[in-house]
Amino acid sequence: MNREQKTAAIAEIVDHINEAEAVLVVDYRGLTVTQASELRGHLRDNDASLVVAKNTLTGRAITEVGESAEPLRDFLAGPTALTYVNGDVAAAAKAITTFAKANGDLPTFKGGVMDGKQLSSDEITSISKLPSRDVLYGQLVGMVAAPITGLARSLGGLIGGLAIALAGVQEKKESGEVPSGDAPAAAAPTEDTSAPAAEEQDGAAEGDAGNDESGASA
Incomplete structure (x- = not known):
């Protein structure tokens, strides 16, 4: 060489x-x-x-x-x-x-x-x-994916249970077992009589004053 x-x-x-x-x-x-x-x-x-x-x-x-x-x-x-x-x-x-x-x-x-x-x-x-790198990677993916799968199943169960419960409530409303829950009609406003009463009192006072004046002139 x-x-x-x-x-x-x-x-x-x-x-x-x-x-x-x-x-x-x-x-x-x-x-x-x-x-x-x-x-x-x-x-x-x-x-x-x-x-x-x-x-x-x-x-x-x-x-x-x-x-x-x-x-x-x-x-x-x-x-x-x-x-x-x-x-x-x-x-x-x-x-x-x-x-x-x-x-x-x-x-x-x-x-x-x-x-x-x-x-x-x-x-x-x-x-x-x-273990080889591929095996370790597969194990890591499995460890990470397992909790996510469990969470997805739990959420799916909760959502399914909620849907069943809501359907049951709807059926009871339609059958009359549960009130429909319509909002009550708005109450008519009450008449405020305080102002007319005050006007009547003022008129009575003026009448009394007139009577006094006529009495004095007589």
């Missing part, structure tokens, strides 16, 4: 690391070409890829990426393959674990990095036992 090829290989590793959600490092010793191809197919189905790279080139790529990739350097010993995970980390880890169980425990996890944090082989194995 000449200098240009090495430079291109390093740039490719840098791009893969920067774009990946996680990088899982495996020891691929013992895998046949056929087995490696089969494993790549399983990983491809889970939005991940398996790439064998020289440790020296990977080390130089880590230096270019910077601090977030430094945890990978601890695993660059012996035959090394990098699994670049661009989708669900749990699904990719599960794909490797499932494949290894069916193929003599090959390959084996060395470790990895996710969000700039180093992962041990045991931690990756634990991640592989988690």
Whole structure:
């Protein structure tokens, strides 16, 4: 591999690391070409890829990426393959674990990095036992939808009960069991007799005054 090829290989590793959600490092010793191809197919189905790279080139790529990739350097010993995970980390880890169980425990996890944090082989194995992202999403939707469904049923029952009650009241009104509830006719206004009484009193007073005057002149 000449200098240009090495430079291109390093740039490719840098791009893969920067774009990946996680990088899982495996020891691929013992895998046949056929087995490696089969494993790549399983990983491809889970939005991940398996790439064998020289440790020296990977080390130089880590230096270019910077601090977030430094945890990978601890695993660059012996035959090394990098699994670049661009989708669900749990699904990719599960794909490797499932494949290894069916193929003599090959390959084996060395470790990895996710969000700039180093992962041990045991931690990756634990991640592989988690439900996939799709399963977790389905469980979350079920948890959120369950109370809403119950609320809808309760509201439906209340509305149905109210409709039945109103229909019963209407039937009783029509049969005469319950008064129709028509508003009473407005009462006629009462005649105010206070003003005429006052006028009569004033007239009587004037008559008395006239009588007094006639009496005085007589």
